[in-house]
Amino acid sequence: MSHDAYSPLLLKNIHRADSATLAAYRESGGYRALERALKEMSPEQVLEEVKASGLRGRGGAGFPTGMKWSFMPKGEGEKYLVLNADESEPGTFKDRLLMERDPHLVLEGFLIGCYAVGCRHGYIYIRGEFVHAHRVLLKAVEDARAAGLAGKNILGSGFDCEITLYRGAGAYICGEETALLESLEGKRGMPRLKPPFPAQVGLYGKPTSVNNVETVANVPLIVEMGSSWYASIGRPKNTGPKLYCVSGHVRRPGVYEFPLGVPLKELVFEHAGGMLRKDRPLKAVVPGGSSVPILPAEKCDVLMDFDSLAAAGTMLGSAGVIVMDDSVCMVDALLNLARFYAHESCGQCTPCREGCGWYVQILDRLERGEGKSSDLDLLLDLSDRIQGNTICPLGDAVAMPVRSYVNVFRDEFQHHVTQKRCLAKPATASR
Amino acid sequence: MADSQREPVTLTIDGRSVTVPAGTNLIEAARTLGIEIPHFCYHRNLSIAGNCRMCLVDIEKVPKNQIACSTSVAPGMVVRTRSEKAVKARQGVMEFLLINHPLDCPICDQAGECVLQDFSYHYGTGGSRFEGEKVHNEKNVDIGPHIVFDGERCIKCTRCIRFCDEVTHTHELALFSRGDHTIIGTFPGSRLDNDYSGCTVDLCPVGALTLKEFRFRQRVWFLENTPSVCAGCGRGCNVDLAINENRIWRMTPRENDAVNRSWMCDEGRLSFLRYQQTERLGRARAEATGAGGAREIPPEPAWEMAAATLGEIARKHGGGTIAGITSGHATLEEQAALSELIARAGGSRIALPVHERGEDDALLIRKDKTANAAGARLAGGANCSMEELLSAVRTGQVRALVVLREDPLADFGEEAKVARGALDFLLTLDWRVTPTVNASDLALPVSAYGEMDGSIVNFEGRLQLLRPGLRPYQESDPAWRPLLEIASRLGGSAVPKSFREAFRWTASRVPLFAGIDTPAVGKLGLQLDSTSSPRGEA
Numbered sequence: 009m010s011h012d013a014y015s016p017l018l019l020k021n022i023h024r025a026d027s028a029t030l031a032a033y034r035e036s037g038g039y040r041a042l043e044r045a046l047k048e049m050s051p052e053q054v055l056e057e058v059k060a061s062g063l064r065g066r067g068g069a070g071f072p073t074g075m076k077w078s079f080m081p082k083g084e085g086e087k088y089l090v091l092n093a094d095e096s097e098p099g100t101f102k103d104r105l106l107m108e109r110d111p112h113l114v115l116e117g118f119l120i121g122c123y124a125v126g127c128r129h130g131y132i133y134i135r136g137e138f139v140h141a142h143r144v145l146l147k148a149v150e151d152a153r154a155a156g157l158a159g160k161n162i163l164g165s166g167f168d169c170e171i172t173l174y175r176g177a178g179a180y181i182c183g184e185e186t187a188l189l190e191s192l193e194g195k196r197g198m199p200r201l202k203p204p205f206p207a208q209v210g211l212y213g214k215p216t217s218v219n220n221v222e223t224v225a226n227v228p229l230i231v232e233m234g235s236s237w238y239a240s241i242g243r244p245k246n247t248g249p250k251l252y253c254v255s256g257h258v259r260r261p262g263v264y265e266f267p268l269g270v271p272l273k274e275l276v277f278e279h280a281g282g283m284l285r286k287d288r289p290l291k292a293v294v295p296g297g298s299s300v301p302i303l304p305a306e307k308c309d310v311l312m313d314f315d316s317l318a319a320a321g322t323m324l325g326s327a328g329v330i331v332m333d334d335s336v337c338m339v340d341a342l343l344n345l346a347r348f349y350a351h352e353s354c355g356q357c358t359p360c361r362e363g364c365g366w367y368v369q370i371l372d373r374l375e376r377g378e379g380k381s382s383d384l385d386l387l388l389d390l391s392d393r394i395q396g397n398t399i400c401p402l403g404d405a406v407a408m409p410v411r412s413y414v415n416v417f418r419d420e421f422q423h424h425v426t427q428k429r430c431l432a433k434p435a436t437a438s439r
Numbered sequence: 440m441a442d443s444q445r446e447p448v449t450l451t452i453d454g455r456s457v458t459v460p461a462g463t464n465l466i467e468a469a470r471t472l473g474i475e476i477p478h479f480c481y482h483r484n485l486s487i488a489g490n491c492r493m494c495l496v497d498i499e500k501v502p503k504n505q506i507a508c509s510t511s512v513a514p515g516m517v518v519r520t521r522s523e524k525a526v527k528a529r530q531g532v533m534e535f536l537l538i539n540h541p542l543d544c545p546i547c548d549q550a551g552e553c554v555l556q557d558f559s560y561h562y563g564t565g566g567s568r569f570e571g572e573k574v575h576n577e578k579n580v581d582i583g584p585h586i587v588f589d590g591e592r593c594i595k596c597t598r599c600i601r602f603c604d605e606v607t608h609t610h611e612l613a614l615f616s617r618g619d620h621t622i623i624g625t626f627p628g629s630r631l632d633n634d635y636s637g638c639t640v641d642l643c644p645v646g647a648l649t650l651k652e653f654r655f656r657q658r659v660w661f662l663e664n665t666p667s668v669c670a671g672c673g674r675g676c677n678v679d680l681a682i683n684e685n686r687i688w689r690m691t692p693r694e695n696d697a698v699n700r701s702w703m704c705d706e707g708r709l710s711f712l713r714y715q716q717t718e719r720l721g722r723a724r725a726e727a728t729g730a731g732g733a734r735e736i737p738p739e740p741a742w743e744m745a746a747a748t749l750g751e752i753a754r755k756h757g758g759g760t761i762a763g764i765t766s767g768h769a770t771l772e773e774q775a776a777l778s779e780l781i782a783r784a785g786g787s788r789i790a791l792p793v794h795e796r797g798e799d800d801a802l803l804i805r806k807d808k809t810a811n812a813a814g815a816r817l818a819g820g821a822n823c824s825m826e827e828l829l830s831a832v833r834t835g836q837v838r839a840l841v842v843l844r845e846d847p848l849a850d851f852g853e854e855a856k857v858a859r860g861a862l863d864f865l866l867t868l869d870w871r872v873t874p875t876v877n878a879s880d881l882a883l884p885v886s887a888y889g890e891m892d893g894s895i896v897n898f899e900g901r902l903q904l905l906r907p908g909l910r911p912y913q914e915s916d917p918a919w920r921p922l923l924e925i926a927s928r929l930g931g932s933a934v935p936k937s938f939r940e941a942f943r944w945t946a947s948r949v950p951l952f953a954g955i956d957t958p959a960v961g962k963l964g965l966q967l968d969s970t971s972s973p974r975g976e977a
Contacts, residue, residue: 179617196613196614198614201487201488201489201506201509350618350619351617351618352617352618353617353618353619354617354618354621355595355614355616355617355618355619355620355621356490356595356614356621357489357490357491357492358490358491358492358493358532358535358536358594358595359492359531359532359535361535361595361618361619361621362535362536362538362539362619363535364618364619365539365574365618365619366535366538366569366571369571369572370571373571386568390531392527392531393527393528393530393531393532393534393535394531396502396503396504397492397495397503397504397528397531397532398492399489399490399492
């Protein structure tokens with residue numbers, strides 16, 4: 009089954025030149041869901057609807073959004089919804105598209121979320137490098153406020169909700185929700201110990217839920233069309249539309265929207281136009297952003313949803329699909345990744361702080377042809393000692409790819425030791 | 440909430456059952472069983488950071504290792520500190536911590552009391568698979584008036600940062616940079632300059648923070664600790680005196696949650712240096728009548744002379760003309776002995792000079808710079824001010840004065856000089872040579888800090904013990920001995936032969952001390968309470 013006939017739900021507005029304006033958004037039916045939620049539904053009803061839709065978080069972990077919201081204490085107390093717009097996972101560029109091209113969709117979903125959890129002041133934490141997205145989103149918030157869609161007494165419903173944008177300073181770790189909260193509070197962005205979880209002790213010590221941009225962009229659909237309609241999209245327990253970021257050696261890299269569960273090969277070979285060069289076959293795919301285990305070509309017959317990819321030993325993650333042809337040297341690719349994580353490790357906890365730099369040293373000597381056979385097992389052993397033993401998932405996010413690259417492409421790593429050069433044909437010229 | 444009010448929770452650690460109050464973390468729970476869960480960043484008087492990952496333990500039914508410091512006990516919990524999973528993680532942490540550590544133990548002051556070194560022996564593998572270039576960092580950084588920082592030895596446990604954030608609230612320190620280049624430092628324009636900065640050295644598990652006044656002075660394995668109490672102010676922080684070759688090299692806080700938790704101020708920490716720089720009085724000195732200049736005399740003739748002179752003045756002018764100046768610097772036994780002597784001679788006036796400087800702070804420091812002013816009132820019979828006493832001397836109501844560990848000539852200037860001129864006899868007991876000693880008819884040497892046993896009462900009414908680690912200097916004694924020797928020559932009772940006897944004798948004179956003996960005071964002191972019977976806190 010191909011999805012050629014699929015018409016986008018999340019990206020339906022983005023091709024209009026004026027898609028970022030309030031007028032265009034309203035013309036396409038925008039803010040009807042917010043009005044419906046505020047005027048026809050109680051917060052509990054909204055929450056139940058989101059729960060029933062099966063919506064799972066699009067930031068990477070795939071945790072059910074309705075359940076996450078339901079962890080927030082009920083009642084009037086001060087609490088916060090925070091939008092995680094710190095999209096930084098290598099290979100991932102879907103949230104930026106939504107914010108730049110359809111900011112009101114993001115805002116509408118976020119406001120509905122605020123209503124559902126009883127938040128009177130929502131914060132949007134946006135990646136510092138997203139200068140344009142920040143500008144667009146800020147204008148959208150101002151326009152929404154002027155139109156009575158944000159701020160006091162939204163749409164005459166009596167619901168007040170202020171929205172504040174906050175720009176990050178350029179740290180990958182601030183996409184981790186508790187590091188994000190630290191940064192938002194003006195502190196050094198370092199993950200907190202959990203428990204307590206943000207739903208109990210979050211922003212400024214108050215109950216807080218942190219949601220991804222794409223996640224909240226699904227919420228207006230659910231409210232407007234109903235949870236059973238929404239749940240019919242995709243696959244059981246993996247419902248709804250999904251944005252896939254395809255990059256690497258394909259003819260048409262970009263953001264693609266399909267239901268959860270689109271076959272990886274269909275995505276790469278049909279929608280993204282197939283391999284970039286005819287004589288360069290598929291070697292491997294990283295299906296969910298740089299932090300997830302890699303899939304070799306022979307294991308790419310897999311559906312792109314949370315559970316199917318978990319069964320295949322990897323993760324949907326942020327759906328950053330990085331396609332590699334056989335020109336890629338896996339030692340070089342992993343070294344590149346390790347350098348990223350070593351640079352982005354917050355430095356707080358021992359295994360990640362020290363381990364990431366050690367990975368780089370080992371991979372660097374392997375890449376230079378100065379490694380030893382024992383280095384391969386050392387890389388695997390370091391992964392065992394990092395994964396599961398750190399404060400936050402950044403340690404896992406580097407340990408998992410290291411383990412999978414070495415295990416899947418062990419011959420290639422071994423070749424770097426014994427032949428002191430690349431098995432890839434030929435090595436990438438870029439380095 | 441007090442421990443006794445919290446629900447008891449029973450769990451199993453390494454196959455042994457233990458019951459502790461709810462809310463106890465696994466490190467403390469294991470400690471009660473004598474099981475050490477190694478840790479670097481955890482400190483019981485700081486917030487939980489959970490960053491070193493050394494205390495990872497294996498908990499049944501929990502897939503990942505958990506850090507013991509931030510895991511509270513739960514009923515039926517089964518904890519394994521020595522399972523393969525826990526051991527492997529711990530060895531990993533040890534190896535990670537050492538890859539960028541300089542391993543310069545032979546030249547590091549911390550060696551011998553270094554937690555990293557100890558744990559490496561106990562929990563490491565003895566080797567490293569690291570072969571690359573270590574990350575280099577700043578060394579020998581002067582970050583404060585008392586502290587030097589070594590960025591390479593630092594393991595980023597952040598105890599020092601948390602201390603400055605949570606205890607002193609001065610916020611001088613922070614983490615800078617990221618990844619394996621992460622380094623602790625002071626904010627631009629700021630120095631680690633607060634009244635308690637030395638505590639960061641105590642907290643530092645490695646040799647990254649060292650005290651200027653101690654570094655390179657001694658190898659710690661030559662030092663022997665004497666548990667005592669700081670005499671720098673009315674708080675009486677519990678301390679260890681680190682001694683080698685009859686000299687104090689370092690004072691560090693000794694944990695006592697009822698007094699100073701794990702802390703002490705820098706002034707107290709360095710107080711021993713001041714004592715060492717002071718000229719000592721080692722033998723009794725008598726002013727040669729008419730000839731000018733003092734001569735040294737043996738103890739017994741000195742006591743005889745004092746008793747004879749005081750007795751004669753009492754006969755001539757009445758016992759009421761004999762008065763004393765007691766001191767908050769003296770121990771309870773010494774204060775009681777002075778009070779006894781004045782009474783034996785027929786006198787009653789005893790003044791207590793006040794030594795106040797600055798203000799009480801919110802943490803430990805007291806403006807009263809004496810350790811035992813409370814004792815002077817309880818046991819020392821202090822009953823008048825210095826002004827009243829000096830005026831009584833000037834008007835001839837007082838003709839003989841016994842001064843205990845005080846220096847009125849330096850502290851009260853012209854007023855005291857005039858009073859000196861009006862006295863027939865000035866007897867001073869001190870450990871140092873002061874203007875008052877030099878102006879005395881008779882000066883008797885007494886023990887200095889660290890040389891004697893003694894009891895003191897802090898501003899909150901806590902009875903604590905000073906302990907000796909140093910040999911007495913020349914012929915100096917705790918002042919109660921010469922004072923009671925003189926008193927006994929004026930018809931007083933027998934002189935106690937030991938500190939314990941002196942303490943009992945003192946306790947018998949003070950209703951609040953009824954039934955207390957020195958063992959009850961113990962290392963942690965005893966809160967005096969007039970309403971309930973005193974109990975020891977071990």
